[in-house]
Amino acid sequence: MTSKQKIEKNKSFHDIDSKKSRKSNPSINSLDINEHLELFRKMYLIRQFENACGQNYANGNIRGFLHLYSGQEATGVGALSSLKDSDYIVTHYRDHGHALARGLDVNRSMAELFGKKTGLSKGKGGSMHLFDASKKFMGGHAIVGGQLPLAAGLALSQQYENKDGITICFFGDGSTNQGIYHETLNLAAVWNLPILFFLENNKYGMGSSIDRVRAGGLDFFPAMNTYEIPSMEVDGMDVLAVKEATEIAREKILKDKKPFFIESKTFRFVGHSYADGQKYRNQDEVTVWEQKDPIIVYPKKLIELKITTNNEINKIKSEVDNIISDAIKFASESEEPSLNEIYDDIVAE
Numbered sequence: 001m002t003s004k005q006k007i008e009k010n011k012s013f014h015d016i017d018s019k020k021s022r023k024s025n026p027s028i029n030s031l032d033i034n035e036h037l038e039l040f041r042k043m044y045l046i047r048q049f050e051n052a053c054g055q056n057y058a059n060g061n062i063r064g065f066l067h068l069y070s071g072q073e074a075t076g077v078g079a080l081s082s083l084k085d086s087d088y089i090v091t092h093y094r095d096h097g098h099a100l101a102r103g104l105d106v107n108r109s110m111a112e113l114f115g116k117k118t119g120l121s122k123g124k125g126g127s128m129h130l131f132d133a134s135k136k137f138m139g140g141h142a143i144v145g146g147q148l149p150l151a152a153g154l155a156l157s158q159q160y161e162n163k164d165g166i167t168i169c170f171f172g173d174g175s176t177n178q179g180i181y182h183e184t185l186n187l188a189a190v191w192n193l194p195i196l197f198f199l200e201n202n203k204y205g206m207g208s209s210i211d212r213v214r215a216g217g218l219d220f221f222p223a224m225n226t227y228e229i230p231s232m233e234v235d236g237m238d239v240l241a242v243k244e245a246t247e248i249a250r251e252k253i254l255k256d257k258k259p260f261f262i263e264s265k266t267f268r269f270v271g272h273s274y275a276d277g278q279k280y281r282n283q284d285e286v287t288v289w290e291q292k293d294p295i296i297v298y299p300k301k302l303i304e305l306k307i308t309t310n311n312e313i314n315k316i317k318s319e320v321d322n323i324i325s326d327a328i329k330f331a332s333e334s335e336e337p338s339l340n341e342i343y344d345d346i347v348a349e
Ligand SMILES: Cc1ncc(C[n+]2csc(CCOP(=O)(O)OP(=O)(O)O)c2C)c(N)n1
Pocket: 094, 142, 143, 144, 145, 171, 172, 173, 174, 175, 202, 204, 205, 206, 272
């Protein structure tokens, strides 16, 4: 591909107003001030949690793999703010953001990363396996695409038991070339499952951009015609747009009794994992996306529109910073799991 063609492709990735797109048109006035501030608080909480995780990985308190969600906060927070308690959430290994957006305990999330007994999965799951069934948060899954059929199973249970609610399944662009992705889309459509397929398209898998590994271009949502699943594209850096798109999707799933697919165009500001040298992309591209950083852009807009003040934003920031310091303290001071428990909680025969 020539560099001119590459630029055109990238332009189309940024241009979510393209005619094919059923884009969302959020209204900033549809929320009250507390709702706006809560969206900001959650996004900032995630960013600071991720920053703290990075530091504690570097100093050896967190081990194993660490995949940070920094950059994608507007996607996770926007989507989960439109769900209800009756909805299930299933996600991929870049799961800290979804867990915090759903309201999982910050101390226990951090303790899980530190491998401590007080962690959400008793310190046995680590970064990729945050889990809290009491909040219908059914993991954090490390196998790329492995969460898709599990989500379909949960949606099938909701349908079978005639329960209110939907299942949202987050996955990355990297899972879309797995056979299980196509199998799950097909089955969900044939069985009319109440599932929201939520693609976080951040343009990259582990070390390849999607234009190197995908036939069919940079947009995934048009391919949903094949499965007759209604779909929508959304600007994943705009928390209000994602919130509104998810609200529309949820309503349609319950009303039409069919699955729905959202493609959120987003970007991770950091490497695939903490140890990634990012040789497959250049800094210029990261800088372009950083201009859309929701942690900066969203409060700036709220202040400009006089919905809030700089003081109010700073107050939230310092409250969140304290929550994060407390979480590090809690995780550091918690006990290690005992060796006697090593075979507990294993479901295998
Ligand atoms: C079945 C399987 N194959 C390979 C891997 C190794 N792997 C981990 S993450 C990843 C890329 C996933 O990219 P994407 O789905 O786009 O998610 P992102 O990292 O961009 O959030 C790969 C290949 C894996 N975990 N599971």
